[in-house]
Amino acid sequence: MDAATFARLIDRYAPALVLYARQWCAAPEDVVQEAFLAVVARGGAPEPAGPWLFRVVRNRAISAARSERRRRRREHDAAARKAPWFYGDPGGELDTAALRDALAELPDEQREAIVAHLWGGLTFEEVGELMGCSTSMAYRRYVAGVGALRARLGGVVCPPNPKS
Amino acid sequence: MSAEPEELKPFLDALARVPPHPGRLDRDALLFDAGRRSAPRGVFWPLAALGLAVLSAGLTVALAGRSPGVVTVERIVYVPAPAPKIPAESAAEPEPAPAAASPDWVEGLRLRQRVARDGVNALSSPAWAAPPPRADIPTYSELRLNAPVEKGELFR
Numbered sequence: 147m148d149a150a151t152f153a154r155l156i157d158r159y160a161p162a163l164v165l166y167a168r169q170w171c172a173a174p175e176d177v178v179q180e181a182f183l184a185v186v187a188r189g190g191a192p193e194p195a196g197p198w199l200f201r202v203v204r205n206r207a208i209s210a211a212r213s214e215r216r217r218r219r220r221e222h223d224a225a226a227r228k229a230p231w232f233y234g235d236p237g238g239e240l241d242t243a244a245l246r247d248a249l250a251e252l253p254d255e256q257r258e259a260i261v262a263h264l265w266g267g268l269t270f271e272e273v274g275e276l277m278g279c280s281t282s283m284a285y286r287r288y289v290a291g292v293g294a295l296r297a298r299l300g301g302v303v304c305p306p307n308p309k310s
Numbered sequence: 311m312s313a314e315p316e317e318l319k320p321f322l323d324a325l326a327r328v329p330p331h332p333g334r335l336d337r338d339a340l341l342f343d344a345g346r347r348s349a350p351r352g353v354f355w356p357l358a359a360l361g362l363a364v365l366s367a368g369l370t371v372a373l374a375g376r377s378p379g380v381v382t383v384e385r386i387v388y389v390p391a392p393a394p395k396i397p398a399e400s401a402a403e404p405e406p407a408p409a410a411a412s413p414d415w416v417e418g419l420r421l422r423q424r425v426a427r428d429g430v431n432a433l434s435s436p437a438w439a440a441p442p443p444r445a446d447i448p449t450y451s452e453l454r455l456n457a458p459v460e461k462g463e464l465f466r
Contacts, residue, residue, distance in 0.1 A: 152344060156337055165330035175335040179343070186344045230331045239324040264322065265330050289315060296321045 147190040155195055156182060162265040163203045165231060169250075169257055170207040172214055177206045197272040200262055204276065240299065248298040256291030259284050 160178055167174030181202040185191045192198050231249070232242040249257055255277065262268045262276060263284075274284035314322060424432040443449065 149341065149345065153337075153341060156340060160335055160337070160340075161330040161332040164333045164335055168333075175333045178335055179340055182340055183344060183347060186348045229333055233329045233331050240328055242328060245325075245328060261330075264325055289318070292318050292322060292325075295325070296318065 147185070152182075152185070155185070155191060155199075159196060159199050159266065162261065162267075163199060165265060166200060166258070166261045167203050167207040168229070168231065169254060169261075170204075170211040173210065174207065177203055177210055180206055194272075196266060196268055197276060200266055200268060200272075200276050244299055245295075248295050251298070252291050252294055256287050256294065259288040260291045260295070263288055 160182070163178045163181065164174045167177045171177060181199055184202055185195075185199070230242075231246040234242055249260070252260070258277060259273055262273045263270065268276065270285045270288065271281045273288070274281040277284060277287075279287075421432075
């Protein structure tokens with residue numbers, strides 16, 4: 147794998163993977179970095195790279211969360227609240243702070259399905275394999291999560307941007 | 311299964327337009343680390359370290375398994391050495407005799423011993439004979455040692 151391909155892989159998946167790992171651990175960046183270095187160690191990412199990266203990040207994040215839970219749960223919560231989850235978009239239609247809070251309040255399986263499909267670009271079949279459930283179950287979790295998000299953000303969703 | 315509910319489509323489009331934040335993830339540092347880890351590593355130092363580890367382990371085993379019965383102790387032992395034999399006549403060493411002693415040499419040696427024992431009186435008899443008088447040489451009696459010398463005689 148050459149450097150340009152690896153850089154494209156980082157640009158495509160790193161932000162979504164960090165958001166994905168946030169629901170488990172306080173240092174998602176470290177987990178994502180280790181996952182990308184694992185790509186280098188094995189000589190390249192399998193095709194397609196997205197599901198493999200999400201699976202590696204999921205396993206490492208859960209493992210890191212177990213270690214963190216033993217020693218500093220309160221620090222984890224404080225760090226999770228402080229870190230930005232999304233880029234601020236003044237002209238956007240959504241309040242990113244409200245979106246972060248609403249996403250954090252979703253059940254884990256719904257949030258996981260939304261992040262993996264919506265920002266990670268995984269198909270529902272890949273999301274099902276990732277979460278260890280069927281494709282239809284992944285789809286149902288996704289739809290239920292998006293509905294819950296819309297309900298929570300109902301009052302803060304900006305009107306559609308006429309320019310877009 | 312990728313079809314999504316139509317009533318959620320505008321909301322999903324709005325969600326998809328919000329990019330997630332990468333947090334503290336440093337893209338350049340990650341690329342640097344990846345490049346460093348992908349660099350080929352030489353086999354010399356790992357093999358050298360392995361060889362030295364095996365060698366030191368073998369030496370440790372050999373040292374631990376060495377028999378303690380063989381102990382080298384250095385001691386100083388004094389042994390009386392026999393006295394060297396000194397010959398009795400070594401104090402007065404004889405003069406080395408010539409390989410073939412001539413009769414004159416033996417006679418001379420005897421004469422020297424007599425002189426050493428009896429003094430010069432031992433030389434009473436001269437060993438040599440006076441040569442016969444010569445006619446052209448005046449004797450003592452013929453010389454006029456006390457005769458008066460005439461003037462000018464000495465300068466003739």
